[in-house]
Amino acid sequence: MHLGRRPTKKLLKADADKILEKYRDYSRILADKTFFKRLSLGQFKKLLVASLFPSKMSEFCSGSREVERALKFVKEVHHSNLILSAFKEKYKVDMSSDEVLHELDESWIKYLPVDAKHKWLENKISEATDVTDQASFLSKLPVSNCMPKLKKLIQSQSDPKVRTAIVRCMFDTIKINEDSSGIKDLFAYLVKRFRNEIPQFRDAVRSKMSKFENLYLGVDDWTPIDDFINIIKLNGEASYKNDLRLVFKYQIQNAFSGNADLEVVMKNYLEFEMCESSDLSSDVVSVCQDLPCHKPYLEWLIRETPKMKWTEQNSKLDFSIEIFVSSSKYNKDQEGDLIEIPDWILDCMESALNSENTAKWKKDSILRTIEKYPIPRFQKYISNRFPDSVVELCRLLRQEPDTILQHIQKIVETTLASSHESYRDFFKKCRMYDSFGIASELTNQCHKILVNDPDSTSIYKQSNAVRVMALLLHPEEYCESDFAVCTGRKAY
Structure with a gap:
């Protein structure tokens, strides 16, 4: 049983020093979140020294999940200073000294000063006998330092599985270092040297490239990225669309920001969506929902959807419903900066509500939207509708x-x-x-x-x-x- 928030506060106020020194005796009754968040940085350091750091330095060097768990409640900007200063006070030696570095587990490296971190990594690279281990350690060095070495390493491997492991590390180093300047060069290199790799290699790249997120906003030339996506399409491997949508959304954002030709970008994106489908998925509507371009993107879809050709009217209805739902939600969340919902969408929604062929879940989606974001034209459809949400009930x-x-x-x-x-x-x-x-x-x-x-x-x-x-x-x-x-x- 854990103490509640108020008893924990009172206990800390009454005798914080005793609790910090005897934390292990109290830990079973203290609620972690309340306890750790009430500590000042000075108190947290004292807790590390008195209770959480092992008595033997060798035990600390092998890693500590308990310390990692406690640090989750402290702002990340303070982590390194807390660990380094507490270590010095506890063991009377610098954590970045040679005698300690040689023994440190990898889990502590992120807290070291840059020079010490690089020294630890260089030592591990020289000691590693496994190629994938070497690549993993290399990926934690700056991109300008490690990328040439990773390229040399991957080119020397005959086993495609090893090459796949190394290419993952090439993407990891860009993500770890948050260095968008290396993205264009990496894709140009892959297109030139590895365009005929095994499917598992391209799968690994596709998965990793979806994790770059905002780093793509720093890319000024998307040609190599588009070239690699085209290789995926040509090999019939574009069915996993969600990964690549997480890439395209930033290219679309760049285009709406004026950094690329919007019509060219949108045409390229929609061709990707259609490459293994007969019609556009309704998922396309929400691609940019968490980006600044969400409104202009929706407005572009509203303008262009009537011009599109559809093989299935159900697909067009699903797409139109998603536009209606997303636009209505945007208008509610961003009052004063509204998206104009045109008559063709409203007509489509009304036709769906009146049709016996419309699936119930589609009608429910439209009606729930009308309930949340009222439109006078549709009030007749909800006046007799009994709510089914728990909040409304x-x-x-x-x-x-x-x-x-x-x-x-x-x-x-x-x-x-x-x-x-x-x-x-x-x-x-x-x-x-x-x-x-x-x-x-x-x-x-x-x-x-x-x-x-x-x-x-x-x-x-x-x-x-x-x-x-x-x-x-x-x-x-x-x-x-x-x-x-x-x-x-x-x-x-």
Whole structure:
């Protein structure tokens, strides 16, 4: 059992020094987050020296998960100074000295001064007998230092699996050093020297290149990157689109920022999306949602979608619904800087709502959007629609309990036909409103399901009815209910 936030604060205030010195005795009752976040940097250093650092330096050198766990609650900018100063105080020697460096586990290297870190890495590189280990250590050096060595290393390997391991390290060093200047050169090198590699090699590159994120914003020439993506397309390996979407989104951002020809970039991107598909996926709409270009990107799609050719009208509807949902959410989140939703989208949404051929989940998606972001034209579709969100149900329970009672049957149909976990809070609160007969009526409805519908084909209906009754009834009532106990055994 852990102390709560307030008792932890009081305990620290009463005798912080004793707790820091005897932390291991108190750790079982202290809540980590509350305890560590209450410490000043000076107190944290004292904790490291007095309790968390092992008594023997050799034990420290082999690594400490306990220290790593505690550091998660301290701003990263302070990590290095805390470790180095606490080490000096505890063991009376510099952590970056030669006698210590030789013994240090790799997990401590990130806290060392740059020169000491490079010295440790150079030693490991010279000692390593395995090529992949050499590449891994090399990748932690500056790009200008390690990339020529990694190129030399990969060119000397005959085993494609080893080359694949090394190319991962070539991408790692750019990510570790956050050096966007090496991206263009790396892709140009891969296109020139390794365009005919095994599929696993290209898979490794595709996976790693998706991790560069904002580093792509520093790329001024995307030609080598596009060339490598074209190699992936030519080899029929573009089905894993999500990885490459994480690359294209930054090229699109660059284009909207005026650093590239927008129409050329968008044409190239859409060709990639269509290379193994008959129509655009609705996932395309959300590609730039976390970037500054999100609004102009959506506006571009709104403008260009009517011009696109579609082989399946369902695909066009899915795409249009996603544009409607994303644009509506943007307009709600960014009031005053609105995206104009044109008539063709509104007409498409209304047609979908009125069509018997539209899947229920698509109609629900449109209606949920209209509920959250009202549009006068669509109010007639939601005026008689009973909400199915837990938040809205709880609000009605507080403010309009009679409305809940009037729609008991609808609530039961909605919640028991699928996993009811998300509605748990609502059902628990219903017990407080039994003066309106809500809990009793819900219990009756669940009872009817268990008695009258024992062979329901729904995977959830029977078991959920039992669970809901367990939430609504007092323990004594529930245990005395033979129908609940018997059916409960069957449901579980």
